[in-house]
Amino acid sequence: MIRAETDREWFAQAVTDALPGLFGAALRLTRNRADADDLVADAIAKGWTRLETLTDREKVRGWLFRILTNAFLSGRRIEARRGAHESLDPEAEEDFSLFEQLHAPILLWWGNPEQQFLDKLLREDLARAVDGLPEQFRLVLVLADMQGHTYQEIAEMLNVPIGTVRSRLARARAQLQQALWKHACDAGLVREGQKARAAHE
Amino acid sequence: MPVMPALSVKARKHVRLMSDVRTIDCEEALRRLFDFLDAELAGEPQREMEHHLEHCRSCFSRLEFEKRLKAHTAELGHEPVGEDLERRVRALLDSFKC
Numbered sequence: 209m210i211r212a213e214t215d216r217e218w219f220a221q222a223v224t225d226a227l228p229g230l231f232g233a234a235l236r237l238t239r240n241r242a243d244a245d246d247l248v249a250d251a252i253a254k255g256w257t258r259l260e261t262l263t264d265r266e267k268v269r270g271w272l273f274r275i276l277t278n279a280f281l282s283g284r285r286i287e288a289r290r291g292a293h294e295s296l297d298p299e300a301e302e303d304f305s306l307f308e309q310l311h312a313p314i315l316l317w318w319g320n321p322e323q324q325f326l327d328k329l330l331r332e333d334l335a336r337a338v339d340g341l342p343e344q345f346r347l348v349l350v351l352a353d354m355q356g357h358t359y360q361e362i363a364e365m366l367n368v369p370i371g372t373v374r375s376r377l378a379r380a381r382a383q384l385q386q387a388l389w390k391h392a393c394d395a396g397l398v399r400e401g402q403k404a405r406a407a408h409e
Numbered sequence: 410m411p412v413m414p415a416l417s418v419k420a421r422k423h424v425r426l427m428s429d430v431r432t433i434d435c436e437e438a439l440r441r442l443f444d445f446l447d448a449e450l451a452g453e454p455q456r457e458m459e460h461h462l463e464h465c466r467s468c469f470s471r472l473e474f475e476k477r478l479k480a481h482t483a484e485l486g487h488e489p490v491g492e493d494l495e496r497r498v499r500a501l502l503d504s505f506k507c
Contacts, residue, residue: 213507220502227498232488245494249501256505307474322474326481335485352447353479354486359449378443384482 211259219259222268223252229269229355230276236350237280239339247283251276273355277347277365284343302378306385325392337387345380352377430460437461438468446475 223230230251234244255275262271310322338346351357351365352373359377363370392398431453433441438461444450445458462469490498 211505211507216502216505216507219505223498223502227490227495228487231490231494232486235488236485241491245491245497248494249497252498252501305471306478307471311470322470323477326474326477329481331481331484334481338482338485349482350486353482356483359447374444377447381443385478 215259218265219256222265223255223272226269226272230272233273233276233350233354234280236335236338236346236354237277247276247280250279254279270355270357274365277351277355281347281366302375302382304382304386304389306389309389325397328397329388333388333391337384337391340387341380341383345376345383348373348376349380349384430456433457433461435461435465435468438465439471442468442472442475446472446479 227248230248231244234247234251235241238244238247251272255272258275262268306325307322310325338349341349347366348362351362352359357365359370359373362373366373389398438458441450441454441458445455450458462472
């Protein structure tokens, strides 16, 4: 397909604007900088060849993220056929609440413990917790919380019922909060009494 | 007999709307919390949730916590791009034929 120079300039600007977001999403999906670089480059190349499928240029950002996600998914399907697929933990909790663990009077911090926890939460601790999620949970979390897709859009992208999206997202959030709680305990941010109380519950 | 101050049309409509809203308990509110947070609720369920949050400090605090944690998570979706990738993308964009 022949394109005008103005199309190329416009596309280059759109890609440049979206690049930190594309790379961020790719890094969370692949958990590896080299693979994330490859995924971003693949998505940009695919985007250019399929430019005519973009009907509204105002929506280029979401369109690029969709291409990136699909490129990731098709790569994973190939790996899954090779037997490298990560299985879901059927026992994964759906209702663990970090707020409920923190919202107690006997914590190390006085006043508003849950808010103080978030103030002290380091980006790398949160990134580690997200990266530790099983792939299918991590994927819905990236699509919903980082890319801002609706449940319906995610269901269409993943070709699953909307109830599955809701359930995976709930489990993703519960596991993420559980990992953050564990980190808080390990890092000594929570008193022994509180840990014992939480374990008892 | 005390005289009630006159309400504007908008205020009367708001009072009427709120008085029509069904009350939900905390258990139901927590079940809907993430749908509300993700803007997946609409119409009556959303109004019931808003009504509950206006009156329940505990659920309101929980929502604020989840909102902040979600905002922190969203920030992970943006990463500084390394020089290698920047160079690679520039070369790729330059290679596209017109």
